[in-house]
Amino acid sequence: MIQLQKVHGSQNKFFLLDQTQFQTPLSKGELVNLTQQITKPESGLLNGADGLLVVRNSDHAQTLGKMEVVNADGSFASMCGNGLRTVGRYLAQKYHKETFKVETIQSDLRVSCQPDWAQKVKAVSVEISPVSFAATALPFTNLGYYELINQEVPELAPKLKFSAVAVPNPHLISFVSDDIFKSDLLAKLGAKLNQKNPFFPDGVNVSFAQVLSAHHLFVRTFERGVGFTNACGTAMSAASLIYALTCQSMNLFDKLLTVSNPGGFVQTKVHRRGHGYWIELIGNATITHYIDVAESELHQKHPDFNNFKVTPTMEDEVYQEFITTHGNN
């Protein structure tokens, strides 16, 4: 039998699958198919999710495992901040360690277990890096810039200022007014830049941010490969970095910021490293269900969800209560 988990970070929901449990690990095609089957909002497993987090062994120094991220549409992402916290919790429990690294597509990232935010609200801190502003890293083209930091880009939307940053997955961020935040512009821009378009050939995660107070942001994200999500950890990290860079006089580096989102909130700290930056992302890592299923079922083109034994944990109920008490904005 194989045990899957259903997990979330700020209600950015995933299934987590440890490939080391398998006698015959799922092939790339099988992982894509499984992700597309189980993440569908209506007909998927447990009302679907935003993607699948795949755990594998790693032979890199100080790492406890490797994380791969499959978006709901079957595309692969180079990073996932909310997902890495839940993979961090999974590996911490598996190997009884509190501080370690996890291999991701571009780099080995630090993970450290934090004191619980409340009883049964586990918290984990993860490193978000490497950071690049280069047009070639996202990539973006035809916008007349090699880097985009707080620039007006009429090709994308009139009057708004945009920043583009890879952390290392690609993000386009704009700090916007209340009117724009409440409008349908994010839905339109997110959809436009995640289909064939002349500017972001690989698509891009698009976020609108607002400053609620000096150390408090709100970020809403239209995710590449997913659509609207309750929260995107790398987007909140990227928005924190852009905020620190564009408000240098506030000296926000190394300071704790709170970033609220429709699914809760996280904390971030933006750090300098040499000539570059990295971001610390701290937030909940919640297991909502354990799911036991025969290995053979997961190799099926159309797995039968009646054969999946689902055990809820009650952690989500506690998380919801925590968010109701502490608010998300």
Ligand SMILES: N[C@@H](CCC[C@H](N)C(=O)O)C(=O)O
């Ligand atoms: N929700 C994630 C990001 C997932 C990847 C993204 N959809 C992409 O394709 O880059 C996060 O918490 O960072």
